[in-house]
Amino acid sequence: xxxxxxxxxxxxxxxxxxxxxxxxxxxxxxxxxxxxxxxxxxxxxxxxxxxxxxxxxxxxxxxxxxxxxxxxxxxxxxxxxxxxxxxxxxxxxxxxxxxxxxxxxxxxxxxxxxxxxxxxxxxxxxxxxxxxxxxxxxxxxxxxxxxxxxxxxxxxxxxxxxxxxxxxxxxxxxxxxxxxxxxxxxxxxxxxxxxxxxxxxxxxxxxxxxxxxxxxxxxxxxxxxxxxxxxxxxxxxxxxxxxxxxxxxxxxxxxxxxxxxxxxxxxxxxxxxxxxxxxxxxxxxxxxxxxxxxxxxxxxxxxxxxxxxxxxxxxxxxxxxxxxxxxxxxxxxxxxxxxxxxxxxxxxxxxxxxxxxxxxxxxxxxxxxxxxxxxxxxxxxxxxxxxxxxxxxxxxxxxxxxxxxxxxxxxxxxxxxxxxxxxxxxxxxxxxxxxxxxxxxxxxxx
Numbered sequence: 455x456x457x458x459x460x461x462x463x464x465x466x467x468x469x470x471x472x473x474x475x476x477x478x479x480x481x482x483x484x485x486x487x488x489x490x491x492x493x494x495x496x497x498x499x500x501x502x503x504x505x506x507x508x509x510x511x512x513x514x515x516x517x518x519x520x521x522x523x524x525x526x527x528x529x530x531x532x533x534x535x536x537x538x539x540x541x542x543x544x545x546x547x548x549x550x551x552x553x554x555x556x557x558x559x560x561x562x563x564x565x566x567x568x569x570x571x572x573x574x575x576x577x578x579x580x581x582x583x584x585x586x587x588x589x590x591x592x593x594x595x596x597x598x599x600x601x602x603x604x605x606x607x608x609x610x611x612x613x614x615x616x617x618x619x620x621x622x623x624x625x626x627x628x629x630x631x632x633x634x635x636x637x638x639x640x641x642x643x644x645x646x647x648x649x650x651x652x653x654x655x656x657x658x659x660x661x662x663x664x665x666x667x668x669x670x671x672x673x674x675x676x677x678x679x680x681x682x683x684x685x686x687x688x689x690x691x692x693x694x695x696x697x698x699x700x701x702x703x704x705x706x707x708x709x710x711x712x713x714x715x716x717x718x719x720x721x722x723x724x725x726x727x728x729x730x731x732x733x734x735x736x737x738x739x740x741x742x743x744x745x746x747x748x749x750x751x752x753x754x755x756x757x758x759x760x761x762x763x764x765x766x767x768x769x770x771x772x773x774x775x776x777x778x779x780x781x782x783x784x785x786x787x788x789x790x791x792x793x794x795x796x797x798x799x800x801x802x803x804x805x806x807x808x809x810x811x812x813x814x815x816x817x818x819x820x821x822x823x824x825x826x827x828x829x830x831x832x833x834x835x836x837x838x839x840x841x842x843x844x845x846x847x848x849x850x851x852x853x854x855x856x857x858x859x860x861x862x863x864x865x866x867x868x869x870x871x872x873x874x875x876x877x878x879x880x881x882x883x884x885x886x887x888x889x890x891x892x893x894x895x896x897x898x899x900x
């Protein structure tokens with residue numbers, strides 16, 4: 455890994471060259487690099503967290519001044535309980551996954567002595583643009599190296615101290631491995647994002663990690679394919695047959711464990727016949743400091759059961775189209791499962807949505823009809839995470855309709871190529887004419 459002040463075009467060229475070497479390294483060589491990164495980061499915990507603390511001090515001051523959002527400050531904190539440990543464990547989890555490079559996914563015998571294979575291979579060069587989230591550097595480095603992809607990283611100024619500290623450690627660790635130095639680059643030069651986004655001849659995929667403003671800017675500013683999501687407007691539908699205790703636990707977890715996360719619940723849809731379940735759910739949410747933005751019907755129920763509570767407020771239409779990224783939850787009453795589905799498909803962001811119900815039939819209908827990357831039954835929206843679903847870690851969550859969707863781990867960083875092995879066959883030999891050969895197109899075991 456290199457900390458670079460290079461011009462964007464030079465970084466792009468170097469990454470492309472390095473990607474060709476990285477793609478051909480053995481699985482053991484790539485795994486050895488991950489072992490080295492994990493060991494070096496473990497030994498450098500104190501200095502990295504000290505650097506992160508300096509970033510946090512500056513970020514909190516910026517938030518007080520109104521120049522930085524509180525959600526970015528929350529995402530910046532690498533010292534949150536378990537966050538450092540999760541980052542390190544993610545590296546080892548990725549190392550332990552099967553090698554994704556060179557897997558044969560199709561074999562067809564076109565004719566005797568003419569066999570076709572479809573084989574997985576790296577995408578090439580990834581550009582990751584991120585705000586805050588210093589752990590992204592370790593996550594991306596691990597996934598990129600394991601998948602054989604080169605990566606260029608550009609972080610926001612709010613995490614400068616953190617990413618320089620982490621990158622310096624990773625760079626030193628990789629110097630003793632077979633991974634080319636330019637395979638993972640962190641760009642320090644300021645104000646170069648537009649130039650990086652113009653390098654479609656070198657960069658194969660852009661992955662923005664940050665605010666919806668950042669993602670929208672990236673998507674509108676490049677010809678390079680973009681993987682990611684602009685918003686995380688995740689909804690939970692509370693159906694009348696849901697178990698009270700289960701519903702309360704799942705909703706509280708979805709909203710309060712990390713409100714600034716993209717998989718945090720932002721809207722609670724309550725079936726009219728399930729309004730009797732709402733007060734206990736609301737009581738648990740209020741105890742966690744959540745502000746409830748309620749439609750008329752749900753507010754009436756809560757005002758009767760929990761009178762004079764300033765955190766139970768009347769909603770406005772914009773609440774149901776907003777990624778709050780804070781302890782605020784929009785609540786809306788719907789007549790049926792179909793109405794909930796319609797609301798989610800209209801107002802959601804196609805990220806992750808859940809239904810709480812005892813009916814498997816309704817759950818399956820909901821999961822089939824909701825047009826989102828993740829559709830869950832009786833579990834937290836916060837489960838939409840690469841580590842939690844067994845991907846080791848993730849480069850992000852995608853709401854795209856092509857290539858990768860949902861939490862993107864190793865599989866989402868692979869593409870494929872076709873290999874055809876022949877013995878001098880030519881196209882003129884084959885066809886429907888007299889004396890021409892017929893194709894066999896025989897499927898072979900993989």
